[in-house]
Amino acid sequence: MNDQKYSNLWNDELIRKHDLAGPRYTSYPTAPQFDELFGRNEWLRAAEKSNSASAPLSLYFHIPFCDTVCYYCACNKIITANKKLAIPYVEALKKEIDMQAIYVDRSRPVDQLHWGGGTPTYLTDEQMHDLMAHTRSAFNLLGDDSGEYSIEIHPKGVSPERLTKLRALGFNRLSMGVQDFDENVQVAVNRFNSEEEVLALVQAARALDFKSISLDLIYGLPLQTSASFAKTLERVLALKPDRLSVFNYAHLPDLFKTQKQIDSSQLPEPQEKLTILRQSIDTLLQAGYVYVGMDHFALPEDELAKAQQAKNLHRNFQGYATHGNCEMFSFGVSSISAFGDTFFQNHKTIDAYYASLGEDELPLWRGIALSEDDKIRQTVIRELICHFELPFSKIESQYPIAFSKYFAAELASLRSLEADGLLSIGDNSIDVNESGRLLIRRICMAFDKYLSASARDQLNANAKPKYSRII
Numbered sequence: 001m002n003d004q005k006y007s008n009l010w011n012d013e014l015i016r017k018h019d020l021a022g023p024r025y026t027s028y029p030t031a032p033q034f035d036e037l038f039g040r041n042e043w044l045r046a047a048e049k050s051n052s053a054s055a056p057l058s059l060y061f062h063i064p065f066c067d068t069v070c071y072y073c074a075c076n077k078i079i080t081a082n083k084k085l086a087i088p089y090v091e092a093l094k095k096e097i098d099m100q101a102i103y104v105d106r107s108r109p110v111d112q113l114h115w116g117g118g119t120p121t122y123l124t125d126e127q128m129h130d131l132m133a134h135t136r137s138a139f140n141l142l143g144d145d146s147g148e149y150s151i152e153i154h155p156k157g158v159s160p161e162r163l164t165k166l167r168a169l170g171f172n173r174l175s176m177g178v179q180d181f182d183e184n185v186q187v188a189v190n191r192f193n194s195e196e197e198v199l200a201l202v203q204a205a206r207a208l209d210f211k212s213i214s215l216d217l218i219y220g221l222p223l224q225t226s227a228s229f230a231k232t233l234e235r236v237l238a239l240k241p242d243r244l245s246v247f248n249y250a251h252l253p254d255l256f257k258t259q260k261q262i263d264s265s266q267l268p269e270p271q272e273k274l275t276i277l278r279q280s281i282d283t284l285l286q287a288g289y290v291y292v293g294m295d296h297f298a299l300p301e302d303e304l305a306k307a308q309q310a311k312n313l314h315r316n317f318q319g320y321a322t323h324g325n326c327e328m329f330s331f332g333v334s335s336i337s338a339f340g341d342t343f344f345q346n347h348k349t350i351d352a353y354y355a356s357l358g359e360d361e362l363p364l365w366r367g368i369a370l371s372e373d374d375k376i377r378q379t380v381i382r383e384l385i386c387h388f389e390l391p392f393s394k395i396e397s398q399y400p401i402a403f404s405k406y407f408a409a410e411l412a413s414l415r416s417l418e419a420d421g422l423l424s425i426g427d428n429s430i431d432v433n434e435s436g437r438l439l440i441r442r443i444c445m446a447f448d449k450y451l452s453a454s455a456r457d458q459l460n461a462n463a464k465p466k467y468s469r470i471i
Contacts, residue, residue: 008433008434008435009281009291009434009435009437009438010278010281010435010438011421011435012274014420014421014422014435014439015274015438015439015471017420018417018420018422018439018442018470019439019469019470019471020442020445020469020470021467021468021469021470022441022442022444022445022451022467022469022470023441023444023445023448023451023467024294024441024467024468025315025381025382025385025441025444026315026316026317026318026319027316027317027336027338027343027378028374028377028378028381028382028448029343029368029370029374029378029450030448030450031336031345032450033368033450034343034345034366034367034368035366035367035368036365036366037366038342038344038364038366038367038368038369039362039364040361040362040364042342042344042367042369043342043344043362043364043367044103045340045342046339046340046341046342046344046369047100047103047104047339047340048103048340049339049340049341049342050104050327050339050340051103051104051105051108053327053340054105054108055108055325055326055327056108056109056110056111056112056323056325056326056327057104057108057109057110057111057112057139057140057326057327057328057329058110058111058112058113058114058316058321058323058326058327058328058329059110059112059113059114059135059139059328059329059330059331060113060114060115060116060317060318060328060329060330060331060335060336060337061093061113061114061115061116061120061131061135061330061331061332061335062076062116062117062118062330062331062332062333062334062335062346063089063115063116063117063118063119063120063122063123063332064076064077064078064089064117064118064332064333064334064350065077065078065079065080065085065086065089065117065118065119065122065123066078066079066080066117066118066119066122066154067079067080067081067119067122067157068081068190069190069258069261070179070189070190070191070258071188071189071190071191071258071259071261071262072179072189072191072218072221072249072258072259072262073256073258073259074250074252074255074256074259075117075118076118076333076334076348077117077118078118078350083122083124086122086123086124086127087127088354089332089350090123090127090130090131092353092354092357093131093134093331093332094130094131094134095357096331096332096357096362096363097134097135097138097139097331098138099357099360099362100329100331100362101138101139104139104329106139106140107140108140109140109142109147110139110140110141110142110147111142111147111148111323111326112147112148112149112321112323112326113135113141113147113148113149113150113170114149114150114151114152114318115150115151115152115171116152116318117152119152119153119154119157120151120152120153121151121153121154121157121158121162121166122157125162125165128165128166128169129165129169132169132170141170145170145172147170147172148172148173148303148322148323149170149171149172149173150171150172150173150174150175150212151166151171151173151174151175152175152176152177153166153174153175153176153177153201154176154177154193155176155177155178155193155197155198155201156192156193156197158201160200160201160203160204163201163204163205163208163210164204164208167208167209167210171210172209172210172211172212173210173211173212173213173214174201174205174210174212174213174214175214175215175216176198176201176213176214176215176216177191177193177216178193178198178215178216178217178232178236179191179193179216179217179218179221180217180218180221180224180228180229180232181194181195181231181232181235181236182223182224182228182229182231182232184223184228185221185222185223185224185228188221188222188223188262188263188266189221189222189262190261195235198215198239199239202239202241211303212242212243212302212303212304213241213242213243214241214242214243214244214245215236215239215241215243215244215245216244216245216247217229217232217233217236217244217245217246217247217280218246218247218248218249219246219247219248219249219273219276219277219280220248220249220250220251220267220268220273220276221249221267221268222262222263222264222266222267222268223266224268224276225268225272225276226272226275226276226279229276229279229280230279230280230283233280233283233284234283237283237284237287240299242298242299242302243296243297243298243299243302243304244284244289244296244297244298245295245296245297245319246277246280246281246284246295246297247295248277248295248468248469248471250468250469251264251267252468274471277471284297288300290302290305290308291437292304292305292308292313292320293308293320293385293386293388293437293440294320294385294440294441296319296320303322304320304322307322308386308387311387312324313386313387314382314386315382315385315386316328316338317330317336317338320386327339327340330344330346331346332346332353333346333347333348333349333350333353333363334346334347334348341369341370341375342367342368342369342370343367343368343370344364344366344367345364345365345366345367346363346364346365347363347364347365348365352365372399373449375399376395376399376401376406377447377448377449379395379398379399380395380407380447381444381447381448383395384430384432384440384443384444384447385440385441385444388431388432388436388437388440389429389430389431389432390429390430390431391428391429392404392428392429392430393428404427407447410446410447411425413446414430414443414446417436417442417443417446421433421435421436422435422436422439422442422443423436423443438470438471439470439471441470442470
């Protein structure tokens, strides 16, 4: 086992009590707070402010297409086997790149780049080469392989030979969605990838010197049991990925129509779902993985674990990240940018996205400019969710506040969580206890001014859920 001591990480009683619905805090403020009045003028002001800061860049590209639908999926995607539909999309991305890049200082290096989806490898080799070449012509991509350039892939549609082409394009990190190896579960969610296919890709990626290989699993899917998921996890650990994510399946068919195709009677009972998660955590810790936080685990030598150890782990719209000093410019339908103390989200539908670009307008749907209070709370939440501790001096050194006075109400509201053993509140810091780590979203909710007191303290059974449950 690694040197982390987590004997008290799991507490059934506390999990049942505090397993509310709440944000995942890939941003603060969260997306429901974005304003649809945000447009080009706000974008230009934020870009100018971003250039003044001279921070390195993170670029995100959303490729929404998938050949087939995975019933559990909550992503913004377009299901089609007609590959021709990607042709105008790549051209639209290139136009958006040009429209944004003209306002971004060309000397700023791109330290981080990510293609997500959908399934980015839906694009042909030629389309991927074209898109990356166009990006390189507009932005200062690093040529020495020192950046963190990652791509999400569906193992079913990628051959080991194709990984060679991805590596040549500059990608040096892979994220693969495995979800579950159990054949019955795969049929129930319409997601298929064999152990042999994943093994071949992992071996090829290592031979090609990909710097990090991340595999994603989902617990809570139909027909899963603690015994069946243990077998999947055993097979996954034999591959020894650098990073492993064990995501909670949130069944929200009213929000995500594809989930209506899942037979809810086949979903594991809540206690069985908790057993799956607890068993998985125990197994991963015994195998030597570091519990980074929420759904994420990493080998001690992986950059994610090292960043947490060095207290410079970050969290952004892609989850935990190692480049917290980057300003994020994003491209494609529904993608979200974060630069110049402002968040922007592109149009959510492809028709609206195309229409804006066709009128030579940035395809902006909504956004929010962070107030000073937003930035303070953003920093607080990030420190807690990344490092499970918050020295008040760290906030006071960045902002002109006396922490205990500024957050007097929040600290008072946390006393009940302290009484339950989730955290300890000292004169100069908040420290999350082992039993609070799995419930870190619940702790962060205390600092979210956009959540009402009732939303923090109880679930409204009559309202459609805006967020997934914590566990």
